[in-house]
Amino acid sequence: MVETRIADIAKHEGQEVIIKGWLYNKRSSGKIQFLQIRDGSGFIQGVMVKNEVGEEIFNKVKEITQESSIIVYGTVKREERAPSGFELLLKDVELVHLAPTYPIAKKEHGVDFLMDHxxxxxxxxxxxxxxxxxxxxxxxxxxxxxxxxxxxxxxxxxxxxxxxxxxxxxxxxxxxxxxxxxxxxxxxxxxxxxxxxxxxxxxxxxxxxxxxxxxxxxxxxxxxxxxxxxxxxxxxxxxxxxxxxxxxxxxxxxxxxxxxxxxxxxxxxxxxxxxxxxxxxxxxxxxxxxxxxxxxxxxxxxxxxxxxxxxxxxxxxxxxxxxxxxxxxxxxxxxxxxxxxxxxxxxxxxxxxxxxxxxxxxxxxxxxxxxxxxxxxxxxxxxxxxxxxxxxxxxxxxxxxxxxxxxxxxxxxxxxxxxxxxxxxxxxxx
Structure with a gap:
């Protein structure tokens, strides 16, 4: 496994990589979780399939909140629909710090609120x-x-x-x-x-x-x-x-x-x-x-x-x-x-x-x-x-x-x- 930045992900197609960053957002579709990961150089989607990682890892990731800091491990896969052209097939996620409820939600916020934050x-x-x-x-x-x-x-x-x-x-x-x-x-x-x-x-x-x-x-x-x-x-x-x-x-x-x-x-x-x-x-x-x-x-x-x-x-x-x-x-x-x-x-x-x-x-x-x-x-x-x-x-x-x-x-x-x-x-x- 090689540590890389999201900006350089194209260099590692098909390889197993480590990315250190934060969980920008997350959604779930039953036995699949989709993690939006950012590391300062870019954003990438990580896909975690329950049957491939096991119930323990899958449930652990379920508890990770928005803007928690994480280290992710996965394989780089080409995905033409993704903005970067790639996504990660996740094998594991290491929690560095669990964030409490994030103040900036997906809903619309006023300018003053955003400027205060x-x-x-x-x-x-x-x-x-x-x-x-x-x-x-x-x-x-x-x-x-x-x-x-x-x-x-x-x-x-x-x-x-x-x-x-x-x-x-x-x-x-x-x-x-x-x-x-x-x-x-x-x-x-x-x-x-x-x-x-x-x-x-x-x-x-x-x-x-x-x-x-x-x-x-x-x-x-x-x-x-x-x-x-x-x-x-x-x-x-x-x-x-x-x-x-x-x-x-x-x-x-x-x-x-x-x-x-x-x-x-x-x-x-x-x-x-x-x-x-x-x-x-x-x-x-x-x-x-x-x-x-x-x-x-x-x-x-x-x-x-x-x-x-x-x-x-x-x-x-x-x-x-x-x-x-x-x-x-x-x-x-x-x-x-x-x-x-x-x-x-x-x-x-x-x-x-x-x-x-x-x-x-x-x-x-x-x-x-x-x-x-x-x-x-x-x-x-x-x-x-x-x-x-x-x-x-x-x-x-x-x-x-x-x-x-x-x-x-x-x-x-x-x-x-x-x-x-x-x-x-x-x-x-x-």
Missing amino acids: RHLWLRSPRQVAIMRVRNTIVNAAREFFDKNGFTLIDAPILTPSACEGTTNLFETEYFDTKAYLSQSGQLYMEAAAMALGKVYCFGPTFRAEKSKTRRHLIEFWMIEPEMAYVEFEENLQVQEQFVSYIVEKVLEKNRQDLKVLDRDISKLENIKAPFPRITYDDAIKLLQEKGEDIQWGDDFGAPHETIIAESFDKPVFVTHYPTDIKAFYMKPHPQRPEVVLAADLIAPEGYGEIIGGSERIADLDLLLKRIEEHNLPKEAYQWYIDLRTYGSVPHSGFGLGLERTVAWICGLDHVRETIPFPRLLNRLYP
Whole structure:
């Protein structure tokens, strides 16, 4: 007998194997018991026939409850009707720990109940599938940057100043001064790009926004590349290549998980660079034509982004936003200083912005002017100003929100399922 994982079961057709896991579910048909077994790598059905194992073993298994931890022994048999293509003909089951009545039954539970039991809800096939897709997206992102000459740089989580103003920052005491939980690693990546050329950070970020929408989390993960000597156009090309690569890898590695999620794979198969583009000016016209009460200079809300995305079957770049509604560090258009060389990438199917990016201001005097216009404390940004003093170059970057990307690729209704333990406006437990 060989010990294996359910994910590797195809390698052992006809062999006797040992699997260490948990009993996800069980049903009985007289003299046959059907055990749904999970081990973290997958799910498989185990079939136990009373006449083949004897009454003692059969009755012992009858007493095993849902989510009890077990070690099973059996022969791998091909079964085309099974999701994995195989099932186990069980010979014995060893009980490791007998679980009491499991709180999450097969009946429908409310969202609040499931979120209170998130530590257990994670075990369900749907949540396992989502976490696997998330894992592939993370690995694909790292692969993409590794293949394209980027260096991973870890940005600090505690910062002395804000990236985009202090209105939605978590403030904390840092000995005898104030500090903030990071809302972005971007400014630090600009410094790192001046040292290493092409860099990225990947870590948790925090926004103290009192928002309850299906797209918002209080704590979320961002992937933020920054590139020296890269201007606006090349920045967009990197973004569409990056997103295309991620989707390609998910389709390659997670088809079974997407099937569990009932995801329409054909919509993902269409996600290949290049992506369409629409200027902010034209987006405003489009929204007005659709009956939206919006004027030039207004920022887009979620309904606006959805309307824009409906005109395209791929992610779409909205470019050249008004300078007044974007961050202080974004470079103005040389011929139209009222707009910036920035773009948001809007996912299709109503999932909203998944990337925000721009070319950054490289000119010292202009940066100083912007800092003053935004009423930011110059002394707190002196290190950032130094980047324009000592060898300034054109540079660009962007940030991809991991959870929104997971929600889009998985086809989920809410971002709360995209992260193991979501932090929401009224939820800090578990």
